[in-house]
Amino acid sequence: MNEAFFITALCGALFGGESETVHDFTYPDGAASIRIDCENDNRVVEFGLDKRSSLDSIQQALFAAEVTGKEAVVELIDTDGRIGRFEWRIARAANIAGVPIRILPASLVDSPKVGG
Numbered sequence: 568m569n570e571a572f573f574i575t576a577l578c579g580a581l582f583g584g585e586s587e588t589v590h591d592f593t594y595p596d597g598a599a600s601i602r603i604d605c606e607n608d609n610r611v612v613e614f615g616l617d618k619r620s621s622l623d624s625i626q627q628a629l630f631a632a633e634v635t636g637k638e639a640v641v642e643l644i645d646t647d648g649r650i651g652r653f654e655w656r657i658a659r660a661a662n663i664a665g666v667p668i669r670i671l672p673a674s675l676v677d678s679p680k681v682g683g
Contacts, residue, residue, distance in 0.1 A: 568646075568673065568676075569616075570604075570614055570615065570616055570644070573614055573673070573676060574586045574587070574604050574605060574614050576676050577605075577614070577642070577671075577676065578604070578605035578612070578614075582605055582607050582610065582612055582640075583607050584606050584607035584610070584612065585605070585606055585607070586604065586605050587602055587603070587604070588602070588603045588606045589601070589602050590631070590634050590635060592634050601627075601630065601631060601634060603635070605642075606631075606635070606637070609637055609638055610637050610638045610639070610640050611628060611631040611632055611638070612628070612640045612641070612642055613625075613627045613628035613631065613639070613640070613641050613642070614642045614643075614644065615641065615642070615643050615644070615657070616646055616673075617645050617646050617647060617653050617654050617670075618646075618653060619653055621643065621657060622653065622656060622657065624641050624643070624657055625641060625657065625660045625661055625664055625666060628640065628641050628666055629664060629666065638667070639667075640666065640667045640668070640669075641657065641661050641666055641667070641668040641669075642668075642669050642671060643657060643658075643668065643669070643670045643671070644670075644671055644672075644673050644676075645670050645671065645672050645673060646673045648672065648674075650670070654670055658670070
């Protein structure tokens with residue numbers, strides 16, 4: 568299962584949000600857009616697996632919060648049943664930055680029909 572699976576399965580169920588929302592922003596040399604994993608009325612949520620590729624999740628959540636004016640949240644999916652080096656690094660950075668973080672075992676989600 569990849570990150571997109573968990574976003575689809577959990578965004579609405581856990582956060583009452585919409586997945587993969589797009590927001591435009593400008594910067595000194597132009598304009599661009601970001602895609603937010605999950606967004607509700609109050610929060611932007613960045614999902615990540617317990618892999619190296621999720622080390623940027625804090626930056627993504629904080630930037631999305633800046634663009635939208637909402638609270639940044641990080642949701643990590645633990646795929647191996649242990650708190651490894653990547654979860655540790657991301658959790659420490661989140662705590663330093665004051666970003667709420669939750670680590671959810673992947674085993675709790677066995678199909679896109681969460682709760683059913």
